[in-house]
Amino acid sequence: MPLLSLREAIATYVKDGGSLALEGFTHLIPFAAGHEIIRQQRRGLHLIRMTPDLVYDQLIGMGCAARLTFSWGGNPGVGSLHRLRDAVEHGWPQPLALGEFTHAEMAVAYQAGASGLPCGLMPLHAATDLTSVQGDRLQALRCPFSGTALALVPALTPDVTILHAQQIDARGNVLIRGIIGAAKEAAMAARQLLVTVEEQVETLQADMNALILPSWIVTAASIVPGGAYPSYAQGYYPRDNAFYLAWDEIARDRGAFTAWMERHVLEVPDHAALLRALGVAA
16 A cells, blocks of 8 residues: 555546545545546546535546546535535536435445445335436345335445545555544445545554454555645544535636636635645644
């Protein structure tokens, strides 16, 4: 498991047209990795995320995405993702295909991928309009033992999953404290796993309920202090709620969005420079 610069990790493993999951449920969202993907101008990506928020708004608005598979999308506590809406409603900067699931269906799909199964099973609940969005991606099945109505959910197996975490040890094991979300399942479902971390330590001290990802599932890691900003990293820095509020206005207008991204992402060499430009200490 090599330690690479983030620039080298993205250049090596994230390819045009690939499927990509940047997970992190309100917490430890891999913004630094998302920005590096934008700098490297990846195109035609199939983005996968249980709850796409600002980082996916940015990737979509900068023309990186051709498809989005998700279960909820928005600016948490604020409102819509304006670049996502613009892509869906007006095809700017390019059309965006959608695959929409419920939270439970996404969780089952990740779990199926992590288990090496082609699909997952869950109870078939009341009919919803999601079937008209997804086409035939969900299939109904009768349990041969009980006759219970079931839904077959196709497995999610991203080409690359990217996570942000607190620590990596000398042997390449990765520690995540706090809200886990779908991190474990997305990591194990992926063909390759990239991780950015706050710091490297000699030995991990895992609290109760912490998640340790073993080195053998980590393809490459990058040390990127502040790599989850403006989301938060438990034990390191809080969520920047003011940024999420400000983003609502920035992203409403195509010109304002493009100018912000050019100044703060395209014209800076890395995430550390972005944090300095924003006056945020890593």
